[in-house]
Amino acid sequence: MPASPDDPSQLVSRNGPCPCGSGRRYKDCHGRLPGGDVRLRNVAILNDRGTVLQSQRRYEEALACYDDALALLPDHPDVLGNRGNALLDLRRYEDAAQCFARLVDVAPDHRWALGSLYQARMLCCDWSSIDVLAERIRTAMKEGKVVVTPFTHLVASDSPADQLRSARLEAALYRAPAVSSVSKRSAALGRKIRVAYVSADLRQHPTSTLSAHLFESHDRERFEITAISFGPDTGDPMRRRLERAFDHFLDVRARDDAAIASLISEREIDIAIDLMGYTNNARPGILARRPAPIQVAYLGYPGTMGGDWIDYVLADPQAIPPGEDAHYAERVVRLPDTYFAHDPLQRIGDAPTRLEAGLPDGAVVFCCFNNTYKIAPATFGVWMRVLGQVDRAVLWLLAPNDVARRNLCREAAARGIHPSRLVFAARIPPEQHLARHRLADLFLDTHHYNAHTTAVDALWAGLPVLTFPGTTMAARVACGLLHAAGVPELVARDRGDYETRAVELGRSPEALRALREKLERQRASAPLFDAARHRRAVEAAYGAMWARRAAGLAPAALDIAADGRVTACE
Numbered sequence: 097m098p099a100s101p102d103d104p105s106q107l108v109s110r111n112g113p114c115p116c117g118s119g120r121r122y123k124d125c126h127g128r129l130p131g132g133d134v135r136l137r138n139v140a141i142l143n144d145r146g147t148v149l150q151s152q153r154r155y156e157e158a159l160a161c162y163d164d165a166l167a168l169l170p171d172h173p174d175v176l177g178n179r180g181n182a183l184l185d186l187r188r189y190e191d192a193a194q195c196f197a198r199l200v201d202v203a204p205d206h207r208w209a210l211g212s213l214y215q216a217r218m219l220c221c222d223w224s225s226i227d228v229l230a231e232r233i234r235t236a237m238k239e240g241k242v243v244v245t246p247f248t249h250l251v252a253s254d255s256p257a258d259q260l261r262s263a264r265l266e267a268a269l270y271r272a273p274a275v276s277s278v279s280k281r282s283a284a285l286g287r288k289i290r291v292a293y294v295s296a297d298l299r300q301h302p303t304s305t306l307s308a309h310l311f312e313s314h315d316r317e318r319f320e321i322t323a324i325s326f327g328p329d330t331g332d333p334m335r336r337r338l339e340r341a342f343d344h345f346l347d348v349r350a351r352d353d354a355a356i357a358s359l360i361s362e363r364e365i366d367i368a369i370d371l372m373g374y375t376n377n378a379r380p381g382i383l384a385r386r387p388a389p390i391q392v393a394y395l396g397y398p399g400t401m402g403g404d405w406i407d408y409v410l411a412d413p414q415a416i417p418p419g420e421d422a423h424y425a426e427r428v429v430r431l432p433d434t435y436f437a438h439d440p441l442q443r444i445g446d447a448p449t450r451l452e453a454g455l456p457d458g459a460v461v462f463c464c465f466n467n468t469y470k471i472a473p474a475t476f477g478v479w480m481r482v483l484g485q486v487d488r489a490v491l492w493l494l495a496p497n498d499v500a501r502r503n504l505c506r507e508a509a510a511r512g513i514h515p516s517r518l519v520f521a522a523r524i525p526p527e528q529h530l531a532r533h534r535l536a537d538l539f540l541d542t543h544h545y546n547a548h549t550t551a552v553d554a555l556w557a558g559l560p561v562l563t564f565p566g567t568t569m570a571a572r573v574a575c576g577l578l579h580a581a582g583v584p585e586l587v588a589r590d591r592g593d594y595e596t597r598a599v600e601l602g603r604s605p606e607a608l609r610a611l612r613e614k615l616e617r618q619r620a621s622a623p624l625f626d627a628a629r630h631r632r633a634v635e636a637a638y639g640a641m642w643a644r645r646a647a648g649l650a651p652a653a654l655d656i657a658a659d660g661r662v663t664a665c666e
Contacts (some may be wrong), residue, residue: 101202129523134434139165150178152329173203180212182506184528186287189219190499204243210236211244212491218469221496221503222338237261241511246374250399250570251545254422259568263425266374267384268402274386275361286318289642292360293342294382295371295396296349298329300334300463303371304395304548305526306401308334309439309627311341316636324360324368326379353381360387370406373397390651392643393426395437398548398570399414407651408641410435410634414576415569425638427651429641432658433578433623436552436573440627444557445527447534454488454519455535460602463549464561465521465529468500470542476504478595479540480511486602493534495520533557537608538601543591546574555581555624560611562598564588580624583614587633630657636660 107172114133146161162179165172199209210233212547217539230252233540236243237258242265249262278628295309297303307653314321322344329335329347340347344363348356360368360382368388370377375397383391384405393401394410402425409416409426412435421428452455461481464471483489496504503517503536521532530553533539541547543564551561551574563574565587578586588594601607623629633656640662641655653665 103330116477120327131597135168139169139172139175142168143178146175146178146182149308150182150185153185154184154284158182159186164452166354171198171202173199173206173209174203177206177209177212180216182423184212184216184219187497189216189497190217193220193222193483203217204232205236205241207242208245209243211248212250215245215248218251218471219497219500221468221471221507222501223503223507223581224472226646234258237265240265242266246399246402247376247397247454250568251472254544254567254571256420256568260400260402260423260425263374263400265402267380267403267405267425270380270384272381272385275354275357288318289638290320290322290364290366291369291638292322292324292363292365292367292388293369293371294324294326294360295657296325296337296377296379297372297375297396298325298335298345299327299497300331300332300526303635304334304338305439305442306549307371307395307437307439308337308341309441310437310631310634311338313627315631316343318635320344320640321361322346322365324356324382326356326382327377327402330594332407353379354383354385357385357387366390366642367387367392369394370401371396373399373401389645392641397398398545398573399568400426408637408654409639411569412576412580413567414579415572415618417572421653427653429637429654429656429657430629431637433629433633436548436580436624437630437634438552438556438625438627440625442530442556443527445531447531448528452536453521453532453535455492456488458488460486460538461492461519461536462486462489462538462540462598462602463521463533464531464540464542464547465553466547467494468496468504470545471504472542472544473507474591475543476507477511478598480508480513480592481595482512482540482598482602483517484511485599489602490517490519491540492519495522529553530557533559538562540598541574546572547569548573548577548610551577552624553581555615556619558612558615558619560586560608561602562586562591562594564587564594577624580622581615582624583611584594586611623658632660633658635660640664 142161142165149158159182162175165175176195180192180195182330183195196213196216200213200540214229233244235251246263246266253259257479257663321342323342326349365388367390369392370383373396386405391406393406393548408429408587409424410429412431415429426458455461479491508518533554534557536559539559539561541561543566544621546563554561565572565575575587578584588597619625637654655663
């Protein structure tokens with residue numbers, strides 16, 4: 097129910113800032129409206145109710161609250177932003193883009209507004225003004241404005257310096273006092289190191305698919321492993337597997353950031369591992385309170401956190417090449433081969449026929465199963481030129497939303513390629529999805545944010561992946577994966593070489609067959625799929641971090657060799 101107009105707790109100071117977010121004084125903004133006080137209070141209540149419903153995943157109900165609020169104040173920036181996010185949650189991406197476009201019109205500097213519009217349009221594959229929007233984001237960031245989330249900026253920018261700037265602006269939002277009881281335990285060596293993995297994604301999720309075996313196989317003589325889970329209990333088989341994988345599995349979703357940080361401190365965790373970064377449902381405010389003496393970013397987010405509360409980021413020499421450390425707020429720890437984990441127990445189902453998958457027999461099948469927001473216009477242009485040079489070739493994409501499908505077909509036609517040469521794959525269970533990779537001939541990677549888990553899936557199923565390196569971590573992960581899979585020849589020099597090699601491979605069934613046979617031969621021995629090797633490298637990194645603390649040394653960049661030797665780069 098709306099608050100009573102004479103409820104003192106609901107009154108707004110007429111000389112203070114207007115709650116609508118305009119930046120003007122209330123008396124000069126909505127305070128001038130007849131009944132303005134009542135209207136703003138009702139809007140605030142509806143908006144607050146909507147955010148609570150949205151946090152409970154009751155998106156339709158939340159949307160109704162935002163619509164009611166906007167009926168009272170159509171241009172309220174906070175409500176427009178929340179409504180757009182609810183539409184994203186409902187996968188109504190075109191409606192979300194329209195909502196964010198309105199937000200940018202009325203409050204272009206509103207938090208995350210430009211980035212949200214960019215994200216929604218990329219999800220729609222609406223590239224009509226995407227370069228202009230990216231430039232606006234770049235300009236606003238240089239002025240110190242928080243207009244894009246760091247995750248969206250991974251797609252919008254190919255500048256590691258700009259990505260660091262974006263992360264620093266975001267990190268400043270999470271400044272909080274440190275918890276009071278950090279590091280009561282002795283830093284002495286020779287006892288078990290307490291490691292906590294902190295995530296909302298401890299369920300059926302790509303991060304857990306990659307790392308489940310790592311959690312299970314940690315050396316319990318050296319480490320005590322805890323899960324700090326603040327995501328939903330989905331009850332799926334992966335969730336149940338993970339609950340058994342840890343020494344302690346703590347479901348803390350009902351607690352706020354401060355309470356979770358206090359819990360980590362009270363349990364005297366030595367090393368806290370953030371598996372999320374700035375991805376969806378992340379809560380950076382937990383580790384921003386410094387509950388553990390050592391804090392590490394790993395696996396879930398391919399970039400810097402930009403804050404002073406993460407000591408180390410796990411990477412590899414391809415993802416963050418030597419000499420690039422200045423673009424990361426953390427000390428870079430380079431694991432041998434790749435920083436990606438892999439589950440050797442991941443099962444591949446029985447492959448369907450091409451007919452069953454909707455693919456033409458006898459055609460060369462290029463594929464890319466990355467999310468649509470990773471498909472940039474320049475990349476799509478290369479793909480269409482490749483199709484134009486390889487007779488009867490098709491491009492197999494993961495089925496997007498209807499708007500994106502329509503836009504992709506239109507973009508293909510505009511580049512002289514009949515839309516029928518785009519084939520869309522329905523979403524199916526993981527084992528079946530892995531199996532159908534075997535129907536394709538070559539995976540064509542995206543740029544800016546390339547294939548990560550999707551590349552591991554393809555290589556595990558025996559499908560060659562063609563990529564080329566960018567300048568940021570998100571644009572280089574696949575290079576490390578291909579080196580670790582033993583097929584570095586699939587890393588092209590640049591975009592032009594990528595296009596040339598895609599055409600050459602598309603015209604050469606023998607070359608593609610040889611690559612498949614090489615992947616199959618090396619599957620049992622390639623470092624990418626050697627889970628024990630990766631686990632030892634990760635544990636060597638954790639041990640080196642703890643040894644430095646025990647010796648009273650500050651965090652430093654570390655190089656981990658395949659035999660476990662550690663070199664500090666101070």
